[in-house]
Amino acid sequence: METIQSTVEQPKKKTLPIIGGIGFTFFIALIGWGLAMLSGFQKLGPMALAIILAIVYRQIWGYPISISTGIQFSAKILLRMAIVLYGLRLNIQLIIQDGLGLIAIDGFVILFAIGVTMFISKRMKADPSISLLVGIGTGVCGAAAIAAVSPILKSKDEDTAISVGLIALIGTIFALLYSFLFPLLPIDDQSYGIWSGISLHELAHVALAAGAAGQDALAVGLLAKLGRVFLLIPLSFILIYLEKRKGVNNEKTKIAFPWFLIGFVVMSVLGSYIRAYNPMKLQNLLDPIANVSSFLLTMAMIGLGLNIHLQQVRKKALKPLATLIITSILLSIITVFIAEIV
Template identity: 55%
Template sequence: MEKGKKAVWSYRLTWGQEKRRWVGGVVFPFLIAAIGMALASLPGLDHLGPLACAILLAVLYRHVFGYPVALRSGIQFVSKYLLRLAIVLFGLKLNIAVLLQHGWGLVFRDLAIVVFAIFMMVLIGKIGNVSPSLSLLLGIGTGVCGAAAIAAVSPILQSDDEDTALSIGMIALVGTVFSIGYTLIRPLLPLSSLQYGAWSGMSLHEIAHVALAGAPAGQEALALALLAKLGRVLWLAPLSFVLMYWKKTKANCHDGRKTKVPFPWFLLGFIVMSLFGSYVLGNAISVSPGVLSFLSFVTSLFLTAAMVGLGLNVDLRTWGRNGWRPLAVMCLVSLGLSLLSLFLV
């Protein structure tokens, strides 16, 4: 009887330890995310944004202290499940009604941008001996909406956490350099302020990059830049379903039998939230700006914490040996994207 009691007590103690480790693993990415978001509010670092700052902190932690193995279960929960929740909430940022009011011309020009970025990144990446998985993630991030797009498609593509984190870091770096470059060459371009705004929104990577480049041209130019950027975000859901079908077909061809590819249910949530934010909030339901700001903050916090979980898987030594190739290819594709957008404007 005493042995039985001792065994039960030992089991309960072990379970309690695992629970504490899981909680610690959940708290840890949020702590790094909070620090990253605070750093992103500082002059200079605000150009990188909270996602990039948090990933850099996570990579630095991994490089100095190693991966926190004891907290792995909680960290994986954040980087997997809370990431999907963040993508669902991200749908509130896409106002479909406003976008469609300005015509389908902008939407289909944005489609051309998305297709060009993905195709050229994969093609040149293959020539440059870049990992196909990393090339595809970089193409999607460059063409659609940066880190959010990469975070949305990486579960569908079953990408390595290291590739996902590396691609987000490169998107932040190249996008920041290009957005600053846009502001410097703007006075030299034969473009009106509205044309410049449309060009910025159609070619730059992150929404933060579009805001950085578009603001100096005035409020109307900035509004058009953000609208053009939303047109690219609109294609995130259709692209994700195309990738799911492609992944499933590819798996079936290799295995010779039907292979199940997990259905991205969180993308349905993204679509529902987009429709809800576009046609219900502000129309049928009146919501205070404070509530919307809080939801936006929660979305950013969850997404940033999930990126910390991915960043902890990045090995700087591996990136140092192989990172220059995808970075060079991405710079080349981004330059081509800028020229194509300039032509479409």
């Protein structure tokens, strides 16, 4: 009887921490999304608010070790699920039809952001892991890009969470600055929309800034931004290749293929097909699924945020933060001239 009872209790002991950890990240994510609906917090967005809540919790009450397996599940598995579903946002057909001209500019933006970030970080002796992540986040699509490449780069959870937090903070500040500067700049609505799309960090930041110039500016801004999201696919495979090259002389180095990127591509194709050929009923499902992916990504970021210890962050994050600000300023200045030409 004792052996039977022990075998029944063992799965419970393993299952409860997983359920508890997932539930914990779900609860904080829910609070973050709730706060983001209030007028004073709308500009920050749910992801940034949820990460702040997770960090504050860690500093006051410590890391919840008893439910750590569930928290790690959110940080690892739910993260990959969110990236796969994120692919539904990408309309490949729209990019091919109207955005091919912007792809070259988007490619330049990504190379510029990563290159300048790494150059400045070396000069400032900033943490190279965080600097590379914020460079990729700045160039591509913010938190989603960081989340996609961090498993490839084998980044620490703490570094990933810090990078996402920095991108969320600076991206929000720049989006608000763009909205403020728009009436003062000698550029038309379309140029302003393109400028927002090729330079701001997150899709949400582009929507916030470009929306200030109207629906046409918002549409072209999101199109320009989607081109950068599209380039996340080749960038990820380039990073896989480079990481394997690094490990050529090191037998212990193994680069696990990020299969979730295949899911990302499949979902991108599926979403593009639904938009092009299927009835409106199916198209109406894309937005709710996109919201689910955002919520799962928020849960994952909470799992990562709980790994942040502020005393260590002070040492590691200040220089990457300065690097991110400088790169973002330079990128904004260069791209505003590019947007006028386009």
